[in-house]
Every structure is written in C-alpha cells, then in structure tokens.
Amino acid sequence: MEKRSVTIIDIAKFLGLSKSTVSRALKNHPDISNETKEAVKKIAKELNYIKNTTASSLRYKKSNLIGLIVPEISYFFFPSVIDGIEYVVHNKGYNLLILQSNEMYEREVENIDILISNNVEGILASVSRTTKTIDHFKHLTDINLPLVLFDRIVNEINADIVLVDDIDGAYNAVKHLLEAGKKRIAICTGNLNLLISRNRLFGYKKVLTDSGIDIDESMIIAAETSEDAEKKFSELLKMNPSPDGIFAISDLTMAGVMKAIYKSRKRIPEDIAVIGFCEEQYRTMYHPTLTAIDPMGFEIGKVAAELLFEQIQQNSNNLPPLEPRTVYLKGELIKGESA
Amino acid sequence: MEKRSVTIIDIAKFLGLSKSTVSRALKNHPDISNETKEAVKKIAKELNYIKNTTASSLRYKKSNLIGLIVPEISYFFFPSVIDGIEYVVHNKGYNLLILQSNEMYEREVENIDILISNNVEGILASVSRTTKTIDHFKHLTDINLPLVLFDRIVNEINADIVLVDDIDGAYNAVKHLLEAGKKRIAICTGNLNLLISRNRLFGYKKVLTDSGIDIDESMIIAAETSEDAEKKFSELLKMNPSPDGIFAISDLTMAGVMKAIYKSRKRIPEDIAVIGFCEEQYRTMYHPTLTAIDPMGFEIGKVAAELLFEQIQQNSNNLPPLEPRTVYLKGELIKGESA
DNA sequence: ACCGGTTGCGCAACCGGTTGCGGTTGATAA
DNA sequence: TTATCAACCGCAACCGGTTGCGCAACCGGT
Secondary structure (H helix, E strand, C coil): CCCCCCCHHHHHHHHCCCHHHHHHHHCCCCCCCHHHHHHHHHHHHHCCCCCCHHHHHHHHCCCCEEEEEECCCCCCCHHHHHHHHHHHHHHCCCEEEEEECCCCHHHHHHHHHHHHHCCCCCEEECCCCCCCCCHHHHHHHHCCCCEEEECCCCCCCCCEEEEECHHHHHHHHHHHHHHCCCCCEEEEECCCCCHHHHHHHHHHHHHHHHCCCCCCHHHEEECCCHHHHHHHHHHHHHCCCCCCEEEECCHHHHHHHHHHHHHHCCCCCCCCEEEEECCHHHHCCCCCCCEEECCCHHHHHHHHHHHHHHHHHHHHCCCCCCCCCEEEECCCEECCCCC | CCCCCCCHHHHHHHHCCCHHHHHHHHCCCCCCCHHHHHHHHHHHHHCCCCCCHHHHHHHHCCCCEEEEEECCCCCCCHHHHHHHHHHHHHHCCCEEEEEECCCCHHHHHHHHHHHHHCCCCEEEECCCCCCCCCHHHHHHHHCCCCEEEECCCCCCCCCEEEEECHHHHHHHHHHHHHHCCCCCEEEEECCCCCHHHHHHHHHHHHHHHHCCCCCCHHHEEECCCHHHHHHHHHHHHHCCCCCCEEEECCHHHHHHHHHHHHHHCCCCCCCCEEEEECCHHHHCCCCCCCEEECCCHHHHHHHHHHHHHHHHHHHHCCCCCCCCCEEEECCCEECCCCC
C-alpha cells in the first residue's frame, strides 16, 4: 500500500545524474551549471518532489522546528500567545511543535524529552502549576538548547524570560478603582504557587498601602478555577459590608467573578466596579464591557519567539550563549464600562 | 558550542557492545539477554540518553507526528478542537505539528507540503475560506497519506469528514425562538463560501418554511467579521419593524450581534431573543447567558483524530484504504437566559 | 563424539539528503 | 604540445537508529 514518495535519487536516475548533483542543484550550489539546475528543478516539479525534512535534518542538524509547551492550549490567554509565536516562527521559515502539560509536572518533563528527541532547535515554555523542581529545564542548558520562558516562569534558570509587568499592571488597575472612589476593593487571585498570582497580589497590596488603606485579608481570595471563583465571590458579595470593587487577576477568575456579580443582581459599575487582566477578544463580550489591563498575549508570544531566535542565531554562529535576558511588557489599561 | 547529545553508539562503546545490540536492548527485543538489557538501560539513564526520533523515523518510517492545519489557532472555536485532537493524539503516543493557513489558500498549499516534508503520518485540516481548488488535498490520497477534514470541508474528496449537523442545529435553534413566540427572526450568517454558513442558513430557512413563515431577505445578513456583524445589526435593529429574535451562526458573529444589541438598549430576551452556536466557555460570559447550540469543538477534534488513527492503523496493517466516512455530530441546545 | 536447536550478539546495509574531496573535461596560456 | 586551471560533476562517508542475516557458543539428547 505504501507509495514511496519521490526522492532526489528518483530525479537523479531520471536525468542520469548523481544524487549529489541533484541535491546541489536544488540548493543552487555554484558548482552546478544553470542548465543542469533548470533541468533538475523542472523534473522535480513534474515528479512532485518534496524534500524529506527528516533526512535533511538528520544530517544537517537543522530541523526547522521550534518546541512549545503550554499548560493548556485552550486557556483564554494561550491561544493569543501561540498566535504571536506562530507569527514569528512562520516568518523565520520554522514550524511549531506544540505540547500541553495539562498542568502536570510529569508531562512537562516528558514533553521536554519529546522535543529534544524531535531535534527542535529551541524551546518556548510556560511552566505548569504543579512544577516544583526544574532539572528538566536546566538540562537544556547542558545540551545548549535555547530556552525562553514566558508568563509562567521559574527562577534561577539559564533562560530568557518574558513577562508582563504584573505588579505595575495590578497597581494601575486597582489605582483606577481607587480613583473612581471605590473603598473596599477585593481581589480574586489565582493559585499562589504561580509567580503571576503573587505579583498581581503584590501590586494590589502595594497600591492600597501607598494610598493609606489597610489590607483586609477577607478581601483577598485565591481561586483555582472559574467555578471556584464564582462560589467564593457569591459568598463574599453577601457579606456586609461587601466590596464595592473587584480586581480579577485573570480571564479565568474574571469569568467566575462576573457570574457571581450577575447573580447578585448588583449593578456594574455603580454598586460594584470590576477590573482585571483581559484579552480584547473577551473584554467586550461581557456586559458592561470590561475595563481591563491588556495581558499582551500576542506580544508576549512575539517577543518570546524573537528572543529564542536570537539565541538560535547565536548558536549557529558558534558564538557563546547570550546572557539571559528578562523582558517586561507593560499592559495598558483599556477603558470599558465596568469601572 | 554544539554539544552533541549521547547516541546509542556512545552507549555501545561504553559497554563494549555493538550499536545493534544497544538498539535492540532498548526496545526489549527477545534476542537480547536480560543482563545486557538492564546494563544498557542503566547506562542509558546515567548518560541521559534520549532517542533521536529524526533518525529513527527516517529508517522506520514512523515519525509519530500528526499534522494539523487550521485557519487560525485563536479563533473562538479552534482551541477547543485542538484540545480534543491533542487528547487523542497524546494517548496514542503521537505529537502534533500545528500550522495556520490564516485563511490564505497559498499558505494552505504550502502547509500541506511542509507536513509531507516532515513525514507526518496523517493530516487533520479545516480548510481556509479562500480555498477553491483542492488539488493539494487530492494529492494526499495519491501518496496514501490519511486525511480527515473537519468543520470546514470541501466536497468530492477522498477523506473522512467530521461535521456538526449544522442544518439540524440551526433548525432547532430557530425553532426554539419560534416556540418562545418570536415572529421576526433574523439570522447573522458568515461567509457564504463556507458550507457551514450555507447549511446553517438552510436550517434557518427550512424551519421558517416548515412553520409557514415567509422568508424575509432583509432579515438575512452575512458578516465576515465581528465588527461587520455589529455594524450591520446596529442598522437592522433601527429598522421598523425590527427583529424580535436573532440567530447568530458562530461565536464570531455572535460577538458582533450582542454588541449591537447592547448598544440598542433593547432587553434580552424580552425585546429580542438571541440564540447561536457557542462554546460553553463563552456562553456564560455574556449577560444574560446565551441559549445556544453546542458547537462540539472538543468532540469534533476527538472524533476527527480517532478517524485519522483508524486510517493510519489501516495503512500500517497494509490493508487497502477505508471508504471515506462522514460523521455528523449533533450539538445539543443548552438553555441560557437569552431565549 | 555427533547433531539439531536455541541463545545472544555483531556485521553491514539501509532510510534520504548533505558535503569534502577528488576526478574529468575542455579551454587557455606558455 | 604541454602545463594550468576553472567549471562541473560523481564517489563515498556521514547523520543515528533499525533490522535481516549469519555466526559462535552452548545446551541436552543419543
């Protein structure tokens, strides 16, 4: 059943040439005459020749593949990041091998092996929630494989890092609520194992402290899932006094928070103002539309991929690895009607 | 700079064995003694050996790679589909090479070549909006490469096909509005070049006809983008008589329609009822929550991948290709508050 | 001592494309 | 005529893992 696809050897036989000549002709090697080149290319097209990248990369050590590991592809935020990555990767003539960790440490380790095994030239990753040891990432520097972490990072690692300035964003978000006259501002943060959750919480605390407002621990709620957020905020909104502003740190928590508010029949923003980090795509889905800090998904992906290619470039020039860089992207506040 | 990673030859040298023995030992070949197997595995672990899939697949013709082509990764619907695909693909021990066509015919053709070039064992695709000729897909059957199309398909092709039953879904959606007593129901459909748009429009027309209602062409609006939908429906809602029900055929059109309604200050569902095809994730983001037909993203991906693996299985057993199958998934109506 | 059968392993070809090196040819210069 | 050289192309090794085949060693049985 297996119909072998056409190889350079087929072309060579057809033209009575050697496969080396065909190979060189296809790559426009100067040693080959123009007539031969044209003949080869003509036949290649006629026979529907497609280069076998696998064979090529085995020899040439250039797979043209970039590996990507995300916790979950369909998380609100990640599709945008992937878009940004794909934009750069495609422009460089590379392709993307995408793996999910499903927030499981074991799969993350396994995925790293898979990517190495597939000869990727670099890896982009956002680490899983359950990852505590990072030997699998450190191993990459041993074998000199470029690595860029984004959004969910780990410390003390030899890799480029791309983040949104979470503290700054959270600070500005909550400040916006304060300036609107809100006094009792709650935060819905995420799993505090994630740096992003801690940083956004830090920004929240910082602006309150800077404004001379005491931190009320009952206004700080950590939720793992959207449902979790909804449940906990439904409770919170029944309390007296209840918050008059909420800062939700992610799309995920926002979804839960908004559901809780809708249920409570409170008016937005009169009774309760809402602000968060939210992709443009979803920001205007809510009613009223959200005022939100742009989480910069596309940009993160774009910048992360660009940094990766700089490392790859460095490698292919046989230059020593670059010093690890950290890039902070500042997300702007986009005004909606919710605050 | 390039640190070569360890190969079976390194292991062989280390143990004074031949590379064939090491290869067999690692695959638990019965010819090899248990002592040797254990010794090899022990050293493999110590040296941090990772199999070079590229080399393996060159010889063994098994890349463990599945190719996926989607118009755009971050479209509302596709992340869910990818999730479903990834679920199956990972369980089979395969990996996913994901490419975007960005709705461009040329990139679709290019992507097919890239996937072939990377020795994928099968291809899953949702075709671009601008695709009119399908020779690039037909070529796949020539080289006996399994193909499954989903959601956006082309006709007269030798491939498995997975669809939601668009006509049925649209029929039930609009019927739901009729049963709620709505009389002037508008539809926001998409690019009519897409079968999905035509089918959902057909279901809309069918239920109206079946119910003895005349089709009002001014109530049929095709929109390419969310913004387009918003603009056109803002106009429509100003008309007199204006619709008292809207059926939006996709997440994309729904976003525009809802914005237009919000702007018009009409009440949902009292003044105007809304129904559509909408992923669960987004359905409850709107306020009021949407009544919608489940577009079955995850399921589509899952079923498509399963069909693909059946074809691959067939190939690897050297059996003749299966007859192309078409699977229709019926999306259930999920009640929200918008209708 | 001889034989058939098993066990355990190595040799070498192979997958398809790449590349260093060397060989052939024809033209030009000496 | 012969040395020189560029232009053009083929040979063969190589990338790392897989596999058909063959061979030596060893087994128990006669």
